[in-house]
Amino acid sequence: MYAIVDIETTGGGGAARITEIAVFRHDGLKTVDFFHSLINPEIYIPPFITKLTGIDNEMVKDSPTFYEVQDAVRAVTKDAYFVAHNVRFDYGFIKREFGAFDEYFQRDLLCTVQLSRKIFPGLKSYSLGNLCQSLEIGIENRHRAHGDAEATVRLFEKLLVNDRQKLIPIDFYQ
Template identity: 90%
Template sequence: MYAIVDIETTGGGGAARITEIAVFRHDGVKIVDVFHSLVNPEIYIPPFITRLTGIDNAMVADSPTFYDVQDSVRALTKDAWFVAHNARFDYGFIKREFGALDEYFQRDLLCTVQLSRKIFPGLRSYSLGNLCESLEIGIEDRHRAHGDAKATVRLFEMLLLNDRQKHIPTDFYQ
């Protein structure tokens, strides 16, 4: 199982929080479950983040907090590889949110940036937008968790199909 994750945040710093999360649980062939939610970060969303994501303070004011969505995040990522584009970024935020709830969150990571460099060498850029453009993967709602996670699902499926060197573990949690 693979949990393909994308988040949006209030920024990249240590005090930043999650504003949106999407998790697609994938069995290596198809999506088997999905969770998506805006998240009230309980801190201010700066204007430059709103310009990038379209998520503003009013949008998240009545949204659940991370505490409210933790069970869904835990369930969809349990016994699965944590897959994300720049996985350490998304994983670090989620791990920190669980840590704030006094819970140790541990998942094994697969980064689609690193996998793409190995499986599709020689591309001009491995950013999600440029990679998807090179591989003709459409992205709807760019810089939103659901849209970027859905594009990452398509990218991951292409990686699985083209992984001749077996960089992607396929039997770890089965």
């Protein structure tokens, strides 16, 4: 199983918090479960982030906090590889959120940036937008968790199909 994740945040700094999360649970063939939510970060969302994502303070004021969605996040990622484009970013934020209430969150990681560099060598850029353009993957709602996670699912499916080196751990290779 793979939990393909994307988050939006209040910014990249150390005090930044999650404002949106989307997780597609994938069995290597298809999506089998899904979780998505806006998150009240309990801190101010700066205007440049609102301009990028479209997520503003008013939008999230009545949304659940990460604490309130933790069970859903834990369940949809349990016993699955945590997959993301630049996985350390998304994983780091989620791990820190769980750590805030003294829970050690650990998942095995797969990074679609690193996998793409090996499986599709020679592309000029491995950013999600440019990679999807190169591989003819459409992205709707760019810089929103659901749209970017959905594009990452399609990218991951292309990586699975083209993984001649068997870099991606998967049961049905055997």
